[in-house]
Amino acid sequence: MSRLTTIAKHLAFGALMSACSFGVFAEAPPISDKQKKNAEALIQKALDSDLGFEIVESLTTEIGPRLGGSEAEKRARDWGVKLGQKLGFDRVGIEEFTMPFWDRGHLHIAMTAPYQQPLYGTALGGAAPTKTQIDADVVYFRDIHALTDIQDGALKGKIAFVDGDAMVKSQTGAGYSQANQRRRVGWQHAQRGGARALVVRSVGSDSHRFPHSGMMSSDDGEWAEIPVIAISNPDADHLRRLHQLGKTLSLSLHSESKWEGEVDSGNVILDLIGSEKPEEIVLIGGHLDSWDLGTGAVDDGAGIAITTAAAALIASLPERPKRTIRVVMFGAEEVGLLGAFAYAKQHENDLSNHVLATESDFGAQTIWQIVSNVNPEATALVDEIAKILSPLGIVRGGSDVAGGGPDIIPLAAKGVPTIRLNQNGHDYFDLHHTPDDTLDKIDPDELAQNIAAYAASIYLLADSAVELKKN
Missing domain, CATH: 3.50.30.30 (Glucose Oxidase; domain 1)
Incomplete structure (x- = not known):
């Protein structure tokens, strides 16, 4: 029996148990029947899709290593824009910044x-x-x-x-x-x-x-x-x-090795504009750059693929979620979170509209835990999301855990709420920053499980009326 078949059977069983065990609420549930149905459909579609692997294969093969500030990183930004347009995002662009360039x-x-x-x-x-x-x-x-x-x-x-x-x-x-x-x-x-x-x-x-x-x-x-x-x-x-x-x-x-002076870099921005609260932003992403020894598949082509594919699956729903979902392909993460700090500075006047942020940047093995740092009402929402993710082998972790990923640090420091879908990193430090960080290290089924978890959870958070920020 394949891993995907096993997960599909668990999903069916989980849906039945959810109806039996969690069907009665003292007040209106934080997730409607329609939202739950959409989330479960997204999970199944993600498990059946090769989109994520196709994205990381394209990035690592067509672009290759992408050292922050290099010509290759620029080609990666252009690649990201074309990908966003191809996948039907509502708004696609690059936010540029300058940085010092170090060459090996x-x-x-x-x-x-x-x-x-x-x-x-x-x-x-x-x-x-x-x-x-x-x-x-x-x-x-x-x-x-x-x-x-x-x-x-x-x-x-x-x-x-x-x-x-x-x-x-x-x-x-x-x-x-x-x-x-x-x-x-x-x-x-x-x-x-x-x-x-x-x-x-x-x-x-x-x-x-x-x-x-x-x-x-x-x-x-x-x-x-x-x-x-x-x-x-x-x-x-x-x-x-x-x-x-x-x-x-x-x-x-x-x-x-030496410093080469100031060069241009940038963050690629892909938006799905919210249907009711377009000004409220749920931000997800990964970093587009990589070290130059391998092709940056695990660190962090996988994160780019996971979050982009998850958002693209959400875009295929009949209607947009209430809030805007923003995918950020951060530039120059490896050389000091430069893209992350540039984003926080460039958006300092609208960070109050960023209601949630998270990043995938710990490889491509399966997600095993969801943690959060949101307000108490939203914590109850994440609790319910965890139940929907349970058939994927994901458990609920801490409900007051600051984080979200390295590129989310500047946003979290400004009070943006976070969740984190924690991956199994058992092999991560075998591979990261080495010549061994190549596409063959990614298991397509494990990548699909990540995308399923991101698609369902981010959809539910973006479509919810629950306030996510702490007072």
Whole structure:
């Protein structure tokens, strides 16, 4: 029996149980029979549709890698506009912004002592180039905490290597924030110590020789003045073993990564205009850019496909929902949520009309939980939505959980209510920011389950008369 057949049978059973168990309300239910019927029809249509996979296949194949600010990201914006027009959105456009552009360039890194061995590495976003090839001994640090204790100037002439551990695979991605500290702020301490370069264990849970890229943090607007390289988990393991044997480690590296000046980027906006409250906006989306090592299928072509396909299915209903549904294909997320902050700034005068926001940006595996941060009346609505999503294997999570996704952070900070459809991220940190982030990692059935959940929940939230914002 296929996964889709199983889900379809669960839907039929869920509808029967809902009629038996939830048919009596002390007052009018937050979801009408008509709305419930439309939501269940959207779920079934999503499960039967290949639209989402066709979207992510098109983006990753026709456009490829889409580094924020690059020519490829511009082609992706044009692709997004054409897609929105093709799918029948009522209003399609691009909201432009400017940004600094960082280019990876060529990298060479190898171990030269105790013997010669090439390493697999990648420059981290915001890193400086080498002026000439660097050949230097390595100072080993077991973790980021050991590096932060270094005294100023103590690393002069050396290459600092920050080890750590490969992330433990988990459904929620727990451990990423802590592990990510070596990538984000390690350079500040290495540079303070006078190191010629910093090498870190890449932040991921895989055992392949595929290093994970990612953006570093600036220090009060200042960026690294030294090269910063992430090496794969197996290579980091190798250096650790040699260190434990008491061997002197030396590396040779040359990196061309550098800032290239200001360039144009933008957010693609696709609107389904509400039938009764067009000024009220339910915002969904993903980020259009990707790191340049893979084709950005999992991070975040999948999110673009999930939210765009969900909205397109809602557009196929006989009438528009009451509120406007806006799909935002955010630009330049990977290099600092630049599109998200630009959107919040450009819409600061109408953010009060944004009644809900959420983003899909955690891969393409199935959704398992819905959480929310809306007012109490709307919390009851989300409770009922969770019952409709239950046959998809989705459970109700916290009812006061701030979030919505990385690109939603600037909106949530301004008081926009959020929901989050939490995905199973067990394989996410095997793939994200690596050459392994390619289309073959996406299961079409799992992608369809995501679209079904988004289509039903966003339709019900957009068509409801319930106030979503907290007072």
